[in-house]
Amino acid sequence: MNRSKTILFIVFVLLATSLLPASADEHPQQRQVVGEISGDEFLELHKTLVPEKALWKTVPWQTSLLKAQNMAVRDKKPIFIWSMDGHPLGCT
Amino acid sequence: MLDRESTFADEELVTILKKHFVSVAIDQWYTRSQKDAEGEFYQAIARQGPRKDMNHTTQGLYVCDAAGNFYGYCNNRHAETLKQILRKALKQFDASAEAEALSAGVADSTYQRSLPEGAVVIGVNTKVLSGYEDTEDVFLKIFQRSVARDNLWILAKELQQLKRGIVAESLAKRIARFHLIDNTRGEPNMWGDDDIRSMEINVADDGQLTGEVEIKSADSGYRTRLRGTVKFDGDQLQQFDIVARGWYFGHGTFTKNAPEGEFPVAVAFRMTDGSDMADSVAPQGSKGWLEGYLKP
Numbered sequence: 001m002n003r004s005k006t007i008l009f010i011v012f013v014l015l016a017t018s019l020l021p022a023s024a025d026e027h028p029q030q031r032q033v034v035g036e037i038s039g040d041e042f043l044e045l046h047k048t049l050v051p052e053k054a055l056w057k058t059v060p061w062q063t064s065l066l067k068a069q070n071m072a073v074r075d076k077k078p079i080f081i082w083s084m085d086g087h088p089l090g091c092t
Numbered sequence: 093m094l095d096r097e098s099t100f101a102d103e104e105l106v107t108i109l110k111k112h113f114v115s116v117a118i119d120q121w122y123t124r125s126q127k128d129a130e131g132e133f134y135q136a137i138a139r140q141g142p143r144k145d146m147n148h149t150t151q152g153l154y155v156c157d158a159a160g161n162f163y164g165y166c167n168n169r170h171a172e173t174l175k176q177i178l179r180k181a182l183k184q185f186d187a188s189a190e191a192e193a194l195s196a197g198v199a200d201s202t203y204q205r206s207l208p209e210g211a212v213v214i215g216v217n218t219k220v221l222s223g224y225e226d227t228e229d230v231f232l233k234i235f236q237r238s239v240a241r242d243n244l245w246i247l248a249k250e251l252q253q254l255k256r257g258i259v260a261e262s263l264a265k266r267i268a269r270f271h272l273i274d275n276t277r278g279e280p281n282m283w284g285d286d287d288i289r290s291m292e293i294n295v296a297d298d299g300q301l302t303g304e305v306e307i308k309s310a311d312s313g314y315r316t317r318l319r320g321t322v323k324f325d326g327d328q329l330q331q332f333d334i335v336a337r338g339w340y341f342g343h344g345t346f347t348k349n350a351p352e353g354e355f356p357v358a359v360a361f362r363m364t365d366g367s368d369m370a371d372s373v374a375p376q377g378s379k380g381w382l383e384g385y386l387k388p
Contacts, residue, residue, distance in 0.1 A: 032354050034304070034338045037319040045335045046320075049217040049360035051239045056100030059109050061117045061369050066130040068116035069194050072158035076187040080113040080178070081137065081154040086279040088095065088117040090242060090373035 061089060095169060097234045099153075102171035108178050113155075121379070124150045128200040133160065141165035155181040158191035169231070205374035205382050210248025213371055214332050215364045216271050217241055220340075223355030232349060240275040243375050244361060246329070247386065255324045259293045259301075265388040267293070268305050270377025272314055274340050274347060274357050281344035282377050283307050285388065299323045301334055312342025314357065334361040 037045075062068040065081065072079045082088045100106060109115050123134040124146045138150040140162035152167035155177055163181035166173050207213065218240040227233060244267065250260040268291050269283040293303035303318035316338025323331035340357040343350035364371040378385035 031315075032339045034315050034317050037317050037335060037337055041337070042319050042335050045337060045358050046333055046360050046362070049219050049239060049335070049358060051217060051241055054096060054101070055103060055106050056096045057368075059100070059106055059115050061115055063117060063369065063372060064130065065116050065118055065123060065134055066194055066196055068114045069133060069158050072114045073191050073193040075114060077112060077114050078155060078157045078163065078181055078185045080109055080115045081134075081156065082095070082115065082117040083120040083123070083134075083138075083150060083152055083154060084095070084117075085119070085121055085149055085151050086376065086379070087119040087373045089370040090119075090376060 063087075063089065097238070098169040098231070099171050099174060102175070105171045105175050105178070108175065112182055113178070119379070120150050122203040126200045126203045129194050129197045131200060131203075133194060136160050137162055153177075157185055157189075158193070159189065205378050207245060207374075208247055208386065210251070211245050212251065212329055212332075213364045213366075214244040214246060214361050215241070215368075215371070216244050216359060216361055218273070218275055218357065218359045220274065220276050220351065221337075221356040221358055223351030223353075225351070235277045235349065238276045241370060242271065242275060242377075243364070243371065243373060244271050245375055245378075245386070246332075251327075251329055254295065254322060254329070255327065257295045257297060259295055259303075262387060264291055264293045264303075266377070266385065268307060269388050270375060270385060271361075272305060272307060272316060272336055272359060274312075274314070274343070274350065275376065276347070277343070277349060278346040279344075279376065280347050281309075281312075283309060287313075293318060295322050299331075303336075305336070305338075309342075312340070312344065314338060314340045316357075316359075320361070329363065332361055332363050335359070336361075 062071065068079055123131055124138060125131065135146055137154055137156045137160060138144070138146070141152065141154060142165060143150040143152065152165050153174055154165050155163040163184055164177035166177055224236045227236070246263060250263040253260045265288065268288050269285065273280045273282065287307050287309045289306040289308050291305045293301065295301045299322045301318060301320045301322050305318065306315045307313055316336045318334055318336045320334030321331055336359040337356065339354040341354045375385060
């Protein structure tokens with residue numbers, strides 16, 4: 001088990017103890033109780049919830065096509081456009 | 093999301109891009125409609141590909157040059173296909189050909205989303221903590237382990253209030269409607285104002301933030317607590333380390349394949365330092381209606 005898996009495992013254990021299921025009588029759809037976030041759980045989640053270092057991030061992406069066009073003229077290079085619904089570097 | 097961890101996880105492809113191309117990432121929802129120099133350049137390229145109708149999506153991967161010559165297009169996640177297009181483009185590209193740098197001119201204000209003066213950018217990362225069924229599907233696996241990314245903008249006047257220990261209603265609503273959301277499998281449907289069933293976020297004198305939010309739409313919802321620390325140095329926000337963790341259910345139009353029933357989702361907030369290119373990307377919740385994001 002590598003380090004990130006270990007951290008996730010700890011988070012799940014913390015969740016299991018803090019998000020106790022409510023009784024079916026109380027919530028017909030078996031809604032879970034939202035437990036307090038302990039100090040340890042906060043630290044673990046805040047540390048864990050970061051995107052991993054990824055290869056795609058090593059590309060010097062531009063976010064302005066106009067700027068990219070200008071750079072392509074200057075550097076005498078072709079242009080690669082990653083064109084998506086939603087910003088490819090943002091929330092997609 | 094899938095492209096990042098499939099196509100652009102190919103070492104050779106990334107090397108080719110870094111060495112031989114100027115690479116740019118855009119949200120074509122804007123660029124295909126922009127009435128300015130950038131929009132015109134993009135539309136001229138896209139019309140040479142298979143998606144010529146600017147009233148519909150032109151999503152994909154394009155290769156062109158500064159003069160507007162089109163070299164290829166694909167919209168699949170196989171790195172080999174893209175590498176073939178890139179190599180072919182490099183053979184066709186004439187570096188000695190003259191091309192003129194386009195001037196910006198007047199940008200189409202309809203599609204500009206700039207960080208308001210005095211505002212700060214907070215990075216937001218979201219993860220489904222558990223609940224997925226095992227799968228052998230490579231792309232589903234990517235979704236299941238993904239940590240989503242977005243940016244939260246906190247406005248200058250909200251920072252002034254936050255410094256005094258007051259979480260402005262506009263900030264609390266912005267966090268709830270646009271950032272307490274499962275965006276780990278694609279573009280999410282944002283919550284409506286009426287979806288917020290209850291919301292209480294407080295900051296104590298020592299900067300400790302606590303909160304509880306319940307959101308529910310017709311087919312999805314999130315009940316969560318928040319905890320964290322907010323600190324200022326003079327007027328400057330120094331720390332905004334917050335975690336939300338609770339139970340989620342349902343999915344959006346483009347975020348299908350969520351776990352069944354209720355599943356745990358956590359969201360982490362932290363200050364950005366501008367070192368990541370993604371720090372400059374406008375929040376997803378501002379797409380199409382910046383005012384609605386700034387004044388939720």
